[in-house]
Amino acid sequence: MDPLSIGITCPQRSFYERDTSVVARDLLGKKLVRLLAGNSRDQERLVGIITETEAYGGEDDPASHAFHGYTPRNSIMFERCGLSYIYFIYGMYHCMNVSARSKTKQAGAVLIRSILPIEGINRMMVHRNLKNIGDVANGPGKLTRALLIDKSHNGLDLTDCTCSLHIENGKTPRRILAAPRIGISVGTEMDWRFKLS
DNA sequence: CTACCGATTATCT
DNA sequence: GATAATCGGTAGT
Numbered sequence A: 001m002d003p004l005s006i007g008i009t010c011p012q013r014s015f016y017e018r019d020t021s022v023v024a025r026d027l028l029g030k031k032l033v034r035l036l037a038g039n040s041r042d043q044e045r046l047v048g049i050i051t052e053t054e055a056y057g058g059e060d061d062p063a064s065h066a067f068h069g070y071t072p073r074n075s076i077m078f079e080r081c082g083l084s085y086i087y088f089i090y091g092m093y094h095c096m097n098v099s100a101r102s103k104t105k106q107a108g109a110v111l112i113r114s115i116l117p118i119e120g121i122n123r124m125m126v127h128r129n130l131k132n133i134g135d136v137a138n139g140p141g142k143l144t145r146a147l148l149i150d151k152s153h154n155g156l157d158l159t160d161c162t163c164s165l166h167i168e169n170g171k172t173p174r175r176i177l178a179a180p181r182i183g184i185s186v187g188t189e190m191d192w193r194f195k196l197s
Numbered sequence B: 001c002t003a004c005c006g007a008t009t010a011t012c013t
Numbered sequence C: 001g002a003t004a005a006t007c008g009g010t011a012g013t
Helices: A020-026 A121-128 A140-146
Strands: A031-036 A044-056 A084-089 A093-099 A109-119 A165-168 A176-179 A193-196
Touching (some): A020 A044, A044 A140, A093 A140
Antiparallel strands (some): A031 A044, A093 A109
16 A cells, blocks of 8 residues: 555655754654565554654764774664664664764764554564563564564665655654663763653 | 673563 | 673774
8 A cells, every 4th residue: 555645654864864862852753663574465564653762973972883983783874864773782682773863973873762552562562472561662672573673674764654664753742851871881971862751 | 813792681689 | 689691793912
């Protein structure tokens, strides 16, 4: 089915071509969408409202993967904005980011830390082998597993509504909380973690 | 080539 | 609160 014909729109590339912390804040309330392959007329949609994000910069941000410059792993952070940057961490989890940066920067990304499932919830629970819905996707490693996201999805165009992984527009949230980023040992001064409250 | 360690999570005490 | 699980990427030799 044609996404446009049923009123689905995606933030376009210019949305991501802004200061990384601004993009991180504005991603709250948007939808993270995973289309599972199947009958092409009937792809299963796994969808969650983005409820928590973190902004990461380039060589100016000691907590960023891009702090030491370009490497094979972080190459997407230097690529076009609006692409998925997915990496493997702690030997067992994947984390998903969106490449983003203002014109003056050379690298950046926004980590998606948490989503609120709204479509395909049962399927997510199967992927996570859970029986209670509460914790299905409320963490960066949890949501990638719930949506079956791994390194094979690195570098996908999230502005493309037909892509197996993309981001769709949603309701603009009312209250947003800013706080220090977590899970890092440096660069904790800035309030670059954003959360729906 | 080697050694270290991480943008995490589940499962303990 | 503390810790084990588990391995690829990276920096340093």
